[in-house]
Amino acid sequence: MEIKFENISKSYRRRYALRDFSATLGDGVCGLLGANGAGKTTLISILVGLNRPDSGRITVDGADVKTLGREFLAKIGYLPQYPEFYRNFTVADFLDYMSALKGIPAAEGRRRADELLKIVNLSDAKEKKIGALSGGMRQRVGIAQAMLSDPAILILDEPTAGLDPQERIRFRNLISRFSKDRTVLLATHIVSDVEFIANEVVILKEGRLICKDSPRVLERGCAGLVWTVTLPEDADLAPFDRSIISNMQRGENGVMLRIVSRAKPHPGAVPAEPNLEDVFLAHFGEAGL
Amino acid sequence: MRLFRFELRKLFLRAPVFAALAVFTVLDLAKIRAVADDASLLRTDEVWARVCREQYGNYSGEITLDKIDALLDLYKPLEWITNDITATTRSDVEGTLTGNYYSDRNLLERYFVSPMRRFYNCRGDAETVVRLARENEALYTRLGCSYEARMNAAVARIYSGRAVTEFRYTEGYRLLLTYDFSAVLALLILLYALCQTFARDRECRMDELMLATPGGGSSSILAKLAAATVFTLAVPLWFSTVDYLGFGLVLNLSEANGLPVYAEGTMSAASVGMTLLGFYAVSALTRALGFWALGMVFLLISEAGRHALLPFAAGAGVFLLCTAAGVRWGYSSEALLKAANPYCVIINRLLFGRTEFINVLGVPVLTWQAAIVMSALLGLTAAALALFLGGKNNIRKGVLA
Numbered sequence: 001m002e003i004k005f006e007n008i009s010k011s012y013r014r015r016y017a018l019r020d021f022s023a024t025l026g027d028g029v030c031g032l033l034g035a036n037g038a039g040k041t042t043l044i045s046i047l048v049g050l051n052r053p054d055s056g057r058i059t060v061d062g063a064d065v066k067t068l069g070r071e072f073l074a075k076i077g078y079l080p081q082y083p084e085f086y087r088n089f090t091v092a093d094f095l096d097y098m099s100a101l102k103g104i105p106a107a108e109g110r111r112r113a114d115e116l117l118k119i120v121n122l123s124d125a126k127e128k129k130i131g132a133l134s135g136g137m138r139q140r141v142g143i144a145q146a147m148l149s150d151p152a153i154l155i156l157d158e159p160t161a162g163l164d165p166q167e168r169i170r171f172r173n174l175i176s177r178f179s180k181d182r183t184v185l186l187a188t189h190i191v192s193d194v195e196f197i198a199n200e201v202v203i204l205k206e207g208r209l210i211c212k213d214s215p216r217v218l219e220r221g222c223a224g225l226v227w228t229v230t231l232p233e234d235a236d237l238a239p240f241d242r243s244i245i246s247n248m249q250r251g252e253n254g255v256m257l258r259i260v261s262r263a264k265p266h267p268g269a270v271p272a273e274p275n276l277e278d279v280f281l282a283h284f285g286e287a288g289l
Numbered sequence: 290m291r292l293f294r295f296e297l298r299k300l301f302l303r304a305p306v307f308a309a310l311a312v313f314t315v316l317d318l319a320k321i322r323a324v325a326d327d328a329s330l331l332r333t334d335e336v337w338a339r340v341c342r343e344q345y346g347n348y349s350g351e352i353t354l355d356k357i358d359a360l361l362d363l364y365k366p367l368e369w370i371t372n373d374i375t376a377t378t379r380s381d382v383e384g385t386l387t388g389n390y391y392s393d394r395n396l397l398e399r400y401f402v403s404p405m406r407r408f409y410n411c412r413g414d415a416e417t418v419v420r421l422a423r424e425n426e427a428l429y430t431r432l433g434c435s436y437e438a439r440m441n442a443a444v445a446r447i448y449s450g451r452a453v454t455e456f457r458y459t460e461g462y463r464l465l466l467t468y469d470f471s472a473v474l475a476l477l478i479l480l481y482a483l484c485q486t487f488a489r490d491r492e493c494r495m496d497e498l499m500l501a502t503p504g505g506g507s508s509s510i511l512a513k514l515a516a517a518t519v520f521t522l523a524v525p526l527w528f529s530t531v532d533y534l535g536f537g538l539v540l541n542l543s544e545a546n547g548l549p550v551y552a553e554g555t556m557s558a559a560s561v562g563m564t565l566l567g568f569y570a571v572s573a574l575t576r577a578l579g580f581w582a583l584g585m586v587f588l589l590i591s592e593a594g595r596h597a598l599l600p601f602a603a604g605a606g607v608f609l610l611c612t613a614a615g616v617r618w619g620y621s622s623e624a625l626l627k628a629a630n631p632y633c634v635i636i637n638r639l640l641f642g643r644t645e646f647i648n649v650l651g652v653p654v655l656t657w658q659a660a661i662v663m664s665a666l667l668g669l670t671a672a673a674l675a676l677f678l679g680g681k682n683n684i685r686k687g688v689l690a
């Protein structure tokens with residue numbers, strides 16, 4: 001499945017939320033990274049048809065989604081940002097309802113729901129009211145819901161919001177598992193969500209595509225920008241005002257700083273291996289580099 | 290079908306709705322009791338109740354000259370001695386029904402003589418109407434006024450053969466047919482439940498998730514419309530049933546079930562001739578239709594607001610407007626303004642209780658018939674608008690795709 005965005009623009013009151021966005025996504029996980037307000041949700045809502053772009057178009061395997069219409073909707077699984085669902089529905093009923101909306105026959109929908117609840121570790125909560133679930137559990141119901149129709153395209157808008165670290169890891173593995181023979185578009189501002197599972201990362205900034213590549217390639221692109229330096233406990237940090245401190249760790253022999261900077265930030269600094277977070281910071285930190 | 294069941298559950302099969310329904314039903318029954326106690330002496334005066342029961346034993350059933358004579362033999366002397374106030378005011382007089390002459394006279398007059406007179410005169414009055422209508426018809430035909438001629442022909446047709454042949458207790462029906470409190474209760478419940486139709490999905494952001502599924506657009510709106518239809522018909526019909534049972538319990542209704550509707554005084558000029566029970570059923574169905582039409586308008590309004598409060602206020606506003614218009618024109622002879630108003634379809638004795646026509650391309654159409662058609666059109670228009678203006682996915686082809 002190949003999703004192609006062609007010059008998508010969208011503005012709200014003369015401010016661009018998305019500007020001339022073009023990209024092609026193939027099978028596998030595509031991480032959509034961007035700071036708050038970068039336009040991730042806007043892009044996704046245009047993809048699923050909740051929003052109309054001012055210009056541009058989207059094709060799936062060469063066909064315009066507008067001409068695919070319902071056929072396209074049948075192919076997608078979508079988890080919106082901040083889902084709430086119906087508080088007075090039980091998990092089982094809610095999934096039943098979603099399968100009705102997706103046109104999945106009742107019996108098959110129930111079978112799928114059972115399967116998925118097992119996968120997302122919610123079999124015990126099946127008869128619980130959605131209003132009684134914790135945020136993370138609700139999020140997992142959301143994933144199960146998105147996977148009901150075994151969609152070719154899975155679209156998740158900040159699916160890890162509200163998950164604890166353990167759940168986050170479980171979730172990452174889940175997505176990895178779901179991404180087989182599927183296109184997964186996962187919007188987030190949490191780098192670690194996609195660092196190791198994404199085949200590709202798209203970085204959005206103020207509605208523009210900044211870069212798009214595999215995480216490893218992006219990391220290589222930042223080679224020479226990441227430094228570490230260990231300073232005494234009482235060192236003056238003022239000289240680092242112009243660079244981005246991505247991490248600060250106090251140890252026995254002082255403070256270890258990890259810095260993203262074009263120039264060598266300190267005489268004692270040594271180059272370090274960039275990770276995806278450094279890439280993200282390089283683009284978003286302060287004014288970016 | 291599954292979507293319909295879910296919409297029904299989401300919107301109406303909810304604890305608050307059932308709680309409101311239960312509370313309002315109790316309220317309705319209490320009000321019925323109060324109305325009956327207020328209006329009927331049979332509820333408050335034990336002696337009257339006993340005497341009436343005895344006397345109904347004598348007179349109820351087929352109206353015969355013997356019965357009328359017997360009643361007048363009893364009543365006439367009482368009328369004479371009470372008219373000139375020469376009768377004693379003692380309340381333990383031997384040989385009277387209630388112990389007091391004045392009381393006897395009032396009781397007989399109210400529950401026996403005047404209904405008997407009305408029933409008995411019905412045939413003659415109807416014959417007069419038919420005769421005059423035929424004369425008018427002939428006159429207008431001669432003058433070439435075809436609409437007026439047709440109208441008079443219709444009047445003659447409606448009134449011909451009218452007669453009340455049985456004497457029955459009709460007070461219960463009079464109260465039932467003029468009882469409107471439950472309509473207000475039904476309206477409040479409908480407003481409360483319907484205003485959430487779209488707002489509920491929006492409040493928990495389900496609208497977006499729904500729109501991104503194949504069945505979330507027009508299929509869901511259709512399911513909502515169907516669920517709302519079932520609900521808006523069921524609630525008024527429920528209250529109509531409660532009203533019937535309630536009045537049946539505190540007063541006697543079953544006695545008069547089989548009398549023609551025009552036997553009841555407030556309906557003497559009715560444009561229909563079915564039995565009282567049949568009429569009550571037709572009236573209840575018509576009322577439900579009126580509520581359905583209003584309900585569809587509420588639903589359309591509810592598409593507009595993110596929260597339920599705005600649609601609730603707007604819906605209440607619409608109903609108040611209808612009520613104001615209904616009070617202003619409902620009792621006038623502005624037939625069109627009556628028939629077009631859902632309020633008059635709900636309080637439909639305003640339509641059924643009079644033989645009035647609307648000129649539709651030269652054909653006289655009874656107001657209630659016109660009103661039913663107009664309500665249906667209003668409801669369908671609102672439903673269609675709700676469907677077309679409802680949330681759509683931008684990548685959908687066409688509206689119904």
Ligand SMILES: Nc1ncnc2c1ncn2[C@@H]1O[C@H](COP(=O)(O)OP(=O)(O)OP(=O)(O)O)[C@@H](O)[C@H]1O
Pocket residue numbers: 012016017034035036037038039040041042043081189
């Ligand atoms: N309905 C709207 N009306 C006006 N402006 C909007 C609307 N929706 C989004 N925006 C603006 O568009 C820009 C992009 O918003 P968007 O929600 O796509 O960001 P995001 O990347 O999803 O952010 P977050 O990480 O906070 O979810 C923001 O500046 C936002 O203020």
Ligand SMILES: [Mg+2]
Pocket residue numbers: 040041042081157
């Ligand atoms: Mg967002």
